[in-house]
Amino acid sequence: MTDENNIPAKPRRRVTAKAVAERAGVSRSAVSRAFTKGAYLDQEKKARILEVAEELGYRPNVFAASLQAESTNIVAVLTGNMKSHFDTELVEELLGRLTAEGKWPIVVNGEKVANASSIEGLFGFPVDAMILRGGSMDKYVVESCAKLHIPLIVSGVTVKSERVDSVACRNADGTYALTQLLLEKGRRRFAWIDGPTRVVTQEAHRRERRQGVERALAERGLEIIATRDSDYTYEGGLAAAEAILREQDVDALLCANDAMAAGALSYVRENLGLKVPEDLAVTGFDDIDMASWPCFNLTTVQNPKSEIVDHIIRLLHERLANPAKAGEVVLVGADLVPRGTH
Amino acid sequence: MTDENNIPAKPRRRVTAKAVAERAGVSRSAVSRAFTKGAYLDQEKKARILEVAEELGYRPNVFAASLQAESTNIVAVLTGNMKSHFDTELVEELLGRLTAEGKWPIVVNGEKVANASSIEGLFGFPVDAMILRGGSMDKYVVESCAKLHIPLIVSGVTVKSERVDSVACRNADGTYALTQLLLEKGRRRFAWIDGPTRVVTQEAHRRERRQGVERALAERGLEIIATRDSDYTYEGGLAAAEAILREQDVDALLCANDAMAAGALSYVRENLGLKVPEDLAVTGFDDIDMASWPCFNLTTVQNPKSEIVDHIIRLLHERLANPAKAGEVVLVGADLVPRGTH
């Protein structure tokens, strides 16, 4: 049994510059300079320091260093529930981009965010900015960020606040165009499968998609003849389609997102044996990867993920360069993606 | 134009305890105590301090505080390429759990991780631990963590290293059982759609799945009659299925993961007009959400996501409690999920 095994079970502290300095027989400043590009330091001494650092396993502690820096390169990312694949895909792309930009994302995810106390701790971090995927907690986060002067960028919903930037897509325009397309194809009996109406903070976003449909229908003197709330999931879409089609005869089933449309499609084809689009049109929203798969080949509206991420990154840079600038609201287009289900 | 607009475009520094102390007419220590549970402090004074803190937007800076703490509650999470939905689902659940456990995950994501320099910076953070989703960079990360005494937990591949914990599923057992099932159903002509063979670090994981098939076949004096490498994506699976079926007559098309199986399924049904499972069996691996959707109803093998995450969290706690303990290798079962495609 060696001494190694008798080390107390306490977390070993990080190796510090002081330890390296002592081992290498130099001053702590010298160690610091060895890791500072362009600092004056004898080449030979530098080499020795780096060698000792490698041997001991030393890296400058960025937390300590950040105390005197004005930026930490850390960005907090608050994801929503991630119930939809679109959110997942968007967050994934966003995280990749942030990494590529040299930012370190701290991700706060899932239902637990709804619990204010958990997110509260996040404000102890000296983050450069926060990026919020619209969903729960919006109001609280917006207010807290304002109070703490933390730059905030929101996506998925638009926020009109002093210095908050936001990016969202023109939901209503998308569903309006979609509905027009269906009307041209002769559809007249429209049903709408909605997102969860209880989530108050997503209210605007949800309502917009529905309103686009209603506006297009109203222009022809029509209206939605059946609606069900659901939860943005495949299973939810399937159940909602069943509920609607049990009671109503419709020829167009519009869904507030793609996952629900996939579920509805599945129900219509496999359980009812109906043909799409011959007997019934089924459409989604977002244009997630899956929508283009041959088995779905879903007619939908594109929620331009990459474009949104681009804007978020751009807004982040601009906001960091000029924290005092006015809040910007970016609306991106929601283009029609006509495929095979309309 | 007010003074507000003339604020220089410099990032406003965080409000400090000193500022609060001055404003409230107390010492810095008092401010610190106001935020320390169970510290001696006059109730009235505390109330005043908290009020001023709220007004000024002050929160104790956890980076500064962490200098004297032995733990930061920050955990680095290195995700792989996230090309497969399974990875996405697993990481999502993991992040949620970490948040719930009071840990703050810094996520390093995507292809950029393959670039060593980007990950290098991560080691400047005084993280409590690193969690690595098997994939690129394994070796480098394992070595660096060992050198820096950073607890490391790997999932997806098993690592036999001094103090590294790892969790993986019994890939070979899963595909072995699956192949047996197919053999019982009378299948004899097996094809295998593999993951990317170029990714050396995933070699073990990939090989295991294939070996399970080979072993079961060998017991009947059979072998795989056709193979294609692909990339774990739907499109990749579709293309590989096409390539294989153009040249070979097979009655069982086994895929290294579910997404590829979905693609293969799509090709077989829609392009060839074959019936599954009557004409041909198609199977996957992982049992992602999608696999159970009626339109796929995929026979597959369960990669027990939640169980894996449970183990990761457990190993994290145990490792933090006892950093010196020996590395643990956890293997979880890969149960058969017989559905409708075999």
Added chain:
DNA sequence: TTGTAGGCGTTATCAC
């Protein structure tokens, strides 16, 4: 080129 002496924002310790 080098070492010493601050200061970054916090908490813990110590006298009062």
Added chain:
DNA sequence: GTGATAACGCCTACAA
């Protein structure tokens, strides 16, 4: 209860 004071680990003038 309270306020100085000393760490925590780092970087950077400043003086040598």
